[in-house]
Amino acid sequence: MQFKHPEFLYALFLLIIPIIIHLFQLRTFKKEAFTNVAFLKNVKLQTRKSSQLKKWLTLLLRCLILAALIFAFAQPYTSKTNAANKTVETVVYLDNSFSMQAKGVNGVLLKRAVQDLLSAIPETQNLSLITNSNTYKNTSLSSIKNELLNIDFTPNQLNLNTVVLKSKSLFNTQRDAIKNLIYISDFQNSSSGFTVPKDTTLNFYAVKLKPLNTNNIAIDSAYISVFSPTKLELRATLTNSGTPVKNVPVSLYNYNKLIAKTSTEIDREADVTFSLPANTKINGEIRVNDTQLQFDNSLFFNINTPEKIKVLSIGNTSTNVLKRIYTEDEFQFASSTVNTLNYNSISNYNLIVLDALERIPLALTSVLNSFVKDGGTLLVLPSEKIQINSYNNLLTQYQLELKPAKTQNKSITTINYSHPLYSTGVFEKRVKNFQYPKVSLFYDVANALNTPILAFEDGAPFLTANANVYIITAPISKAFSSFTNSPLIVPTFYNVAKNSFKIPQLYYNTDHTNTYQVAVVLQQDGVLSLEHKNEKVIPRQQSLSNSVTITTRDVPKSSGTYAITNNRDTLKHVSYNYSRTESHLNYINTTALETLTLDTSITDTFSTLKSNSKINALWKWFAIFALIFLVTEMLILKFFK
Secondary structure (H helix, E strand, O other), rough: OOOOOHHHHHHHHHHHHHHHHHHOOOOOOOOOOOOHHHHHHHHHHHHHHHHHHHHHHHHHHHHOOOOOHHHHHOOEEOOOOOOOOOEEEEEEEOOOEHHHEEEOOOOOHHHHHHHHHHHHOOOOOOEEEEEEOOEEEEEHHHHHHHHOOOOOOOOOOOHHHHHHHHHHHHHOOOOOEEEEEEEEEOOEOOOOOOOOOOOOEEEEEEEEOOOOOOOOOEEEEEEEEEEEEEEEEEEEEEEOOOOOEEEEEEEEEEEEEEEEEEEEEOOOOOEEEEEEEEEEEEEEEEOOOOOOOOOEEEEEEEOOOOOOEEEEEEOOHHHHHHHHHHHOOEEEEEEOOOOOOOOOHHHHHHHHEOOOOOOOOOOHHHHEEEHHHHHOOEEOOOOOOHHHHHHHHHHHOOOEEEEEEEEEEEEEEEOOOOOOOOOOOOOOOOOOOHHHHHHHHEEEEEOOOOOEEEEEEEOOEEEEEEOOOOEEEEOOOOEEHHHHHOOOOOHHHHHHHHHOOOOOOOEEEEEOOEEEEEOOOOOOOEEEEEEOOEEEEEEEEEEEEOOOOEEEEOOOOOEEEEEEOOEEEEEEEEEEEEOOHHOOOEEHHHHOOOHHHHHHOHHHHHHHHHHHHHHEEEEHHHHHHHHHHHHHHHHHHHOOO
């Protein structure tokens, strides 16, 4: 039992007053003459006994009356929590991620959760609500009812730490307030894990919503598996998180027109392949029929008209080698000598190769610096005789500096497999037994801050880079190197050119940072937009001399194939898909979590909160007791003779 006004209990010391009065009764006795002394003795004995009993009963009742009145004014009550003297605050986190599309006993988990919230919480009750996409602070359900009824699914799920931090910012700063955080989710297992914070200032309640089944088929990924001049093969990977399925229809659309259909049997994973014509623009969509989660039943992709990367070689030493690598189907290759070079045309290229120049003129150095600053890529191939000062005038700006040539036989033995030149599509595994290329003349590099891409046996760099500037530290002519006969030369030079212009991929994920380039020259204050149906996004972009670099993160919000537009002109298309991390319906074992009050019903959770904060006032009972004691005293005084 607790008291709303415990200071009134000090009045209990007043109980000593009736005790003193009853113990020291200051009454004067009147003498009465009796003729029969024997009778008087008998009456005196009986009166003394009954008077003592009546006195003690009266004393007890008067003390009880006074005590009951004091307790009534102190306003006693009972409650599971000390809610009478504290403010109760409630923050609700409602998970509206894609996994909440699963169906429970009463329908889709998210929609059922919204209905339970609306029925369990009074519309006028003040609370704060957090979803993965919105935050509503100090509001009521009547104010946000329409938003809740129209709530949509989102690909971005907040982790628990973020939810706790957000909830703390929504609570008031009162230290003695009762702070309740209700976490409503299906508790899907994610890479970030789920650890309940040990926070004594926060009452953590969790409502775990359970789907009826965990079967889900998803289109996980797609890629070009075979590419030829006449056709290409598109391979899609399907995943299954439930029981095996013998017949799964898979359809391929181009501009919403069905162009191919197949079926497959799937246990955990399966691949399907579609054949497409080469050099054809395709805005495609792969679809699969599945009744569980809907967001991963489609995968958008697009194949734009191939754009050729422009490569310019300045010098003639390695022209034949470069021509064999930079073929006409993917590259627009040109070569020029220093004397015949048109400096104004350099900005039109994506990659410039300085091919064994003995000297780099100052005018060319200035133009190349502007070229690199605008996003161009430079590859430096020195000759066996160079004017080091002219090279260093260019290279020192990129923390690269050549030292005089050394004549020594060395082998290229170290490959940086994690570098973008070799990280994808070059090596199936790390090569150990390898016929290493050798050189007989090389240049040491001072101030090489980055890890070499290719290195000699002593760790000195053979190929290194900083920013968009690559340099090979030895002549690649056959007289001084066997690098041109090595299998490394093709992927190295090919990927340097490919990285110089980032052509959009088949598709991107909306939750990743994505970067690609569009070959367009914008007018002053011009911007590119991404447009799809009714959605229009202006992404972060950097305008270069002959292209625009687009970077997206968490935009666009919806999956689909977007048109890249300049004013009203469509330049090309790019596709975005939701991440597939929520396609696997695995859930956390919440029974092992500590400091967590767990339930499976929203209604039951709020009933528990209401019960914990319910106040049972007892002052009326004490007032009734005081009245009963008063009536009892009056009866005793009147009828107790």
